[in-house]
Amino acid sequence: MRWTMRFSRFCAAAAPERSQAALPGSHRVSSVLKRFARSQARGSPQLSTHTFASTKPDSLVRIHSVPHPVRPLREHAEAVRSYAAAAGAATQQHDKTAAGAATQQRDAPSAGYLAEVEALRGVAIALVFLYHCDAVVRPGAHGAGALFAFVRSGHTGVSLFFMLSGFLLSQPFLVEAAGGRRVRRREYFARRALRIVPLYYLAILVSLWWLQPLAKWAEVSWPFWGFLNGLAPAYSLWPFSIGWWSLATEVQFYVLLPLLPVVARGLPSAIAVGGYLALYALFLLQLLQAPTVDANLFLLDSVFGRGWLFLSGIVGGHVWWFHGKQLRDRLARVRPLALGGSDALLLAILAVLSALLQWVAWIGPVAAQNRPNHVWHVAEGALWAGVLLVLLLFPLRGKALLVNPLMRSAGLVSYSLFLIHVPVVTIVLHQLQEARPGQYRTWDASSLLVCGGLFAVCIALSALSYRFVERPFLRLKARLPRTSSQPGDAPDRSML
Numbered sequence: 001m002r003w004t005m006r007f008s009r010f011c012a013a014a015a016p017e018r019s020q021a022a023l024p025g026s027h028r029v030s031s032v033l034k035r036f037a038r039s040q041a042r043g044s045p046q047l048s049t050h051t052f053a054s055t056k057p058d059s060l061v062r063i064h065s066v067p068h069p070v071r072p073l074r075e076h077a078e079a080v081r082s083y084a085a086a087a088g089a090a091t092q093q094h095d096k097t098a099a100g101a102a103t104q105q106r107d108a109p110s111a112g113y114l115a116e117v118e119a120l121r122g123v124a125i126a127l128v129f130l131y132h133c134d135a136v137v138r139p140g141a142h143g144a145g146a147l148f149a150f151v152r153s154g155h156t157g158v159s160l161f162f163m164l165s166g167f168l169l170s171q172p173f174l175v176e177a178a179g180g181r182r183v184r185r186r187e188y189f190a191r192r193a194l195r196i197v198p199l200y201y202l203a204i205l206v207s208l209w210w211l212q213p214l215a216k217w218a219e220v221s222w223p224f225w226g227f228l229n230g231l232a233p234a235y236s237l238w239p240f241s242i243g244w245w246s247l248a249t250e251v252q253f254y255v256l257l258p259l260l261p262v263v264a265r266g267l268p269s270a271i272a273v274g275g276y277l278a279l280y281a282l283f284l285l286q287l288l289q290a291p292t293v294d295a296n297l298f299l300l301d302s303v304f305g306r307g308w309l310f311l312s313g314i315v316g317g318h319v320w321w322f323h324g325k326q327l328r329d330r331l332a333r334v335r336p337l338a339l340g341g342s343d344a345l346l347l348a349i350l351a352v353l354s355a356l357l358q359w360v361a362w363i364g365p366v367a368a369q370n371r372p373n374h375v376w377h378v379a380e381g382a383l384w385a386g387v388l389l390v391l392l393l394f395p396l397r398g399k400a401l402l403v404n405p406l407m408r409s410a411g412l413v414s415y416s417l418f419l420i421h422v423p424v425v426t427i428v429l430h431q432l433q434e435a436r437p438g439q440y441r442t443w444d445a446s447s448l449l450v451c452g453g454l455f456a457v458c459i460a461l462s463a464l465s466y467r468f469v470e471r472p473f474l475r476l477k478a479r480l481p482r483t484s485s486q487p488g489d490a491p492d493r494s495m496l
Contacts, residue, residue, distance in 0.1 A: 116391040117164055119403040121411030124164070127157030128243070129421050129458070133451045136429040137440060142364055149357035155365060156357060156380060158246050159309050161414075163384045165250060166313025169257055171321045172482065174314070177261040178322075185258050187480045192254045194477040196415070199469050200247060201225070203419045207240035210423075227251045230298040239426035243418060245301050252303035253310050260314070276307060284372045300374055312381030316389055328393045342394035349390065353383040416465035421458040428454060 131154025134141070144152040172183045204224050208217045223232040224241065227248040232241070263272040282288035283299065290296045299305055319327070331337055337345075356379060360368045367373055390396070391403060410417070432440050432450065440447050 114392070115408060116388065116403050117168065118411040119407040120160060120164060120388060120391070121414045122407035122409070123402065123411075124157040124160040125410055125414040125417050125421075126407075127151070127154040127160070128418065129425070129455060130154050130451075131157065132242070132422055132425050133429070133454075134443075136426060136433075137443060137447050137451075140364075142362055144358055144361040146351075146354045146358065149354050149361050152361040153357040153365070153368075156353075156360075156384075158243070159306070159377060159380050160384050161246070162249070162253075162306055162309035163313040163316070163381050163388070165253060166310035167317045167320070167385070167388065168313075169254075170260060170314040170317045173257060173260040174264060174318055174321060177264040183258070184481060187482065188258065189254070191477045191480050191482075192251075194473045194480075196247065196250070198473045199416060199419060199465065200244075202469060203240060204237070207237045207423070211237060211240070230294065240423045242422045242426070249301060249303055249306055256303060273311075280304070280307070284375055286371055296371075300369060300371070305374060306377060308378045309381040309384075312385040316385040319389060320392060324393065331393055332395050338395040338397075340397060342390065342396045343398050345394065346387065346390045346396065346398075349383055349386045353380070353387075356380060356383070410459070413459070413462040413466045416462035416470060417458055420461050420465065421454075424458055424461075425451075425454055 127150055130151040134151050134154065141152065150156070172181075176182050204221055208221055212220055220233055220236040223229060224237065224244065229241065229245050229248045263269055279288065283304075290299055303310065331342075334341070356376060360376065363373065368376060391399065429440060429450070440450060
């Protein structure tokens with residue numbers, strides 16, 4: 001009895017300090033040992049032979065039998081030590097394999113949260129804010145230098161938003177087109193609605209309360225509720241509705257995006273891109289016309305006219321998702337790039353973009369949006385996609401100039417800031433210009449001070465809007481599934 005108790009304590013001490021979940025099959029060993037101890041306590045003459053083995057991992061040894069009680073205690077201890085050593089070695093190998101898989105998963109490209117994307121959102125909203133300030137301070141002004149072109153042609157920030165939408169939202173559908181998990185369409189549209197509709201509808205209500213009597217609310221607002229802004233009466237909700245056309249374009253893209261897996265495979269892809277290119281070229285050359293002038297203007301600002309911006313993002317998303325990790329690892333080993341070549345490439349892309357925006361600033365935003373000049377958006381989308389891919393893939397020494405906490409914070413509240421800043425900037429600056437004739441009509445110290453103060457006010461209001469309006473719906477959005485439960489080749493890590 002005494003040596004049996006000692007043997008049980010010895011077994012407990014010899015076992016590795018790991019959970020049973022980490023040692024497959026260990027529960028069978030402990031069960032046999034416990035039965036052996038109980039049989040000795042009852043004085044049982046013999047314990048039947050048991051065979052037990054682990055199925056995973058395969059390197060675990062088999063203990064073919066529990067020794068007869070009359071055999072020396074040393075043989076029992078050797079059997080337990082052999083099992084413990086084999087189980088410990090196998091578990092260590094399992095842990096190394098799991099750690100390697102976790103490292104590989106961590107290093108794989110992800111569309112979940114990318115600091116570069118969030119920072120570019122901040123850049124986009126800053127450009128849009130400065131553009132609207134310049135449109136009030138210097139209305140109708142033409143021409144700009146290399147840096148100020150990003151202000152005077154700051155509506156390029158909207159194009160940057162379109163490109164980022166194409167980059168992020170297309171990746172799950174590209175995975176589906178490649179044979180991966182299928183995106184649930186119903187949940188996809190629900191997620192998109194929870195993202196943009198609540199704050200947008202609140203903005204409509206505020207604009208109606210500010211501008212229109214209650215009796216006219218339904219008459220002037222019905223197109224906006226359905227993102228049919230082109231059907232709304234002119235200036236009915238001005239200045240609140242100045243930038244709302246871009247939300248209607250976004251919604252059009254949301255509706256068409258689920259078709260991507262159908263047209264992104266071989267011949268259908270070539271036919272779709274070629275057909276769109278032909279229609280766009282005919283429209284720019286005015287060989288293809290809409291019935292009315294308003295309809296032509298609508299097409300220019302719709303997903304048809306701005307489709308190249310979304311396509312640039314989709315191409316960037318394909319490169320990042322399917323080739324991002326390999327490209328990033330290879331480029332990191334190119335010494336000239338790590339010593340400043342990547343920064344030179346980024347500056348070169350921005351220089352070309354600046355030259356393009358200088359041309360746009362010279363001819364003016366109205367002429368730039370008309371045919372055939374509208375084709376500049378093709379180059380614009382490609383250049384912004386190039387900026388994003390350089391930030392994501394290349395070893396940059398000056399990356400913090402664009403990707404930093406300030407830009408990421410602005411990107412986080414960019415949607416609220418987009419809807420809030422237009423009425424604030426327009427109403428306040430016009431009131432100041434009327435109160436003090438001759439002031440705030442050029443970029444001097446007073447104009448810079450006022451616009452800086454307005455930006456601080458808009459940021460504060462946007463932070464409150466994000467906290468109390470956006471975030472509750474974002475939490476609901478996060479609970480919705482993104483993909484179907486069927487097996488796929490890639491995990492879903494989208495921002496859908």
